[in-house]
Amino acid sequence: MRWLRARYAVVPAWTAACLLALASLVLGHFDAAAEYKHTVAKDARLAGDRGRTRFIADLSRKVDVHVFALGNPYRVIVDAPDVSFQMPAGLGSEKRGLVTAFRYGLFAPGKSRIVLDVGGPFLIDKAFVLDARDDQPARLVVDLVPTDEKTFLAKLKETPSHEKANESPLPPQSVVRPPNAKPVVVLDPGHGGVDPGAKSAAGVAEKEVVLSFAKVLKTKLEATNRYEIHLTREDDTFLPLRERVAFAQKRGASVFLSIHADYFPAQTDKTKPVIAKGATVYTLSEEASDEEARALAAKENFSDAVAGVALPEDSDEVLANILIDLAQRETKNRSQLFARSIVGELAGRAAVHTKRLRSAGFRVLKAPDIPSVLLELGFLSDPDDEKHLLSDAWRERVAGGVVEAIDGYFAKKIAKNPF
Numbered sequence: 001m002r003w004l005r006a007r008y009a010v011v012p013a014w015t016a017a018c019l020l021a022l023a024s025l026v027l028g029h030f031d032a033a034a035e036y037k038h039t040v041a042k043d044a045r046l047a048g049d050r051g052r053t054r055f056i057a058d059l060s061r062k063v064d065v066h067v068f069a070l071g072n073p074y075r076v077i078v079d080a081p082d083v084s085f086q087m088p089a090g091l092g093s094e095k096r097g098l099v100t101a102f103r104y105g106l107f108a109p110g111k112s113r114i115v116l117d118v119g120g121p122f123l124i125d126k127a128f129v130l131d132a133r134d135d136q137p138a139r140l141v142v143d144l145v146p147t148d149e150k151t152f153l154a155k156l157k158e159t160p161s162h163e164k165a166n167e168s169p170l171p172p173q174s175v176v177r178p179p180n181a182k183p184v185v186v187l188d189p190g191h192g193g194v195d196p197g198a199k200s201a202a203g204v205a206e207k208e209v210v211l212s213f214a215k216v217l218k219t220k221l222e223a224t225n226r227y228e229i230h231l232t233r234e235d236d237t238f239l240p241l242r243e244r245v246a247f248a249q250k251r252g253a254s255v256f257l258s259i260h261a262d263y264f265p266a267q268t269d270k271t272k273p274v275i276a277k278g279a280t281v282y283t284l285s286e287e288a289s290d291e292e293a294r295a296l297a298a299k300e301n302f303s304d305a306v307a308g309v310a311l312p313e314d315s316d317e318v319l320a321n322i323l324i325d326l327a328q329r330e331t332k333n334r335s336q337l338f339a340r341s342i343v344g345e346l347a348g349r350a351a352v353h354t355k356r357l358r359s360a361g362f363r364v365l366k367a368p369d370i371p372s373v374l375l376e377l378g379f380l381s382d383p384d385d386e387k388h389l390l391s392d393a394w395r396e397r398v399a400g401g402v403v404e405a406i407d408g409y410f411a412k413k414i415a416k417n418p419f
């Protein structure tokens with residue numbers, strides 16, 4: 001057909017020939033960032049059923065895409081240069097056929113991404129972009145068909161994604177700063193871009209409230225003139241967890257503070273109501289301090305999966321854990337000192353969910369040599385917390401508390417270890 005560009009081979013049916021065509025399709029990556037500025041994605045929808053599910057996105061113009069599959073969990077990733085998403089609100093939560101949900105957003109500067117969550121093993125049977133024609137806009141089309149686990153995994157092995165190939169299991173070394181330099185504070189607003197994080201019933205996204213808070217905190221810390229402050233992200237861009245850690249290490253961070261907002265799901269057991277409101281402070285540990293901390297770490301660690309980053313192989317994770325465990329001992333006490341300082345300051349200024357320090361295996365806290373703390377500002381599921389998270393006055397007050405906590409941490413650290 002005329003509308004198909006030659007390099008998007010049509011895969012007619014599930015045959016041996018199709019396997020080859022599919023491999024070339026999945027591996028193909030076409031970089032044309034400059035040429036495709038200002039492409040707008042205006043709408044998207046699902047069609048078909050479990051036998052064949054089609055994803056369609058309307059585009060203002062044709063754009064080159066890179067489409068590939070990821071497992072554990074099952075996902076389809078569509079990468080394209082510089083697409084601006086102007087989709088109707090609430091898109092992507094409806095299930096249809098093999099697709100359980102989809103989301104979209106900036107993945108990295110100049111790189112846009114659509115992620116489809118898939119309910120079981122699948123194959124990308126077709127993926128192509130159509131030119132605009134008559135009254136039809138340009139369209140991205142991805143067709144998925146079901147398969148068995150074995151075939152899915154065999155296909156995945158054949159076509160490794162770039163991210164996987166680039167990942168190193170070893171944590172990078174932190175930069176050592178000159179002795180008289182100001183301490184570096186790295187603030188890490190969680191999620192971003194294609195990964196919205198938690199969402200309130202009214203649609204307030206964690207990625208937005210944590211960025212607003214981090215910006216207020218940065219301004220307040222700068223005003224003390226005592227620290228050098230960096231934000232891992234300054235806008236609505238996604239950053240993988242290990243890149244957040246590497247960011248802090250590259251800048252020789254003295255402390256790392258990851259900022260989040262939680263969501264507690266509707267309670268089914270009304271006899272034992274759980275009050276989920278206020279701030280909570282977490283540090284890293286191999287064994288979770290309690291079930292709630294374990295579940296939260298699993299949720300926060302899922303950020304990479306939400307954004308379609310390939311997770312490291314299990315063996316890499318184990319190796320990294322052993323190395324981290326050895327180096328972490330020195331850092332652990334300092335992380336706890338930092339965490340206690342935050343809890344102490346917040347307790348007087350805002351609702352705290354618990355004064356107890358909690359810990360679990362948060363991937364974003366795994367820099368072996370940087371005291372790292374994760375602060376959940378509150379629960380987007382709680383209407384009072386939601387109001388606070390959107391309030392300038394609350395932000396000012398709580399950020400003021402965190403500044404005091406950072407001051408207190410450095411004062412204690414210096415008192416204990418002056419050299």
Ligand SMILES: [Zn+2]
Pocket residue numbers: 190191197198206260261300
């Ligand atoms: Zn989060």
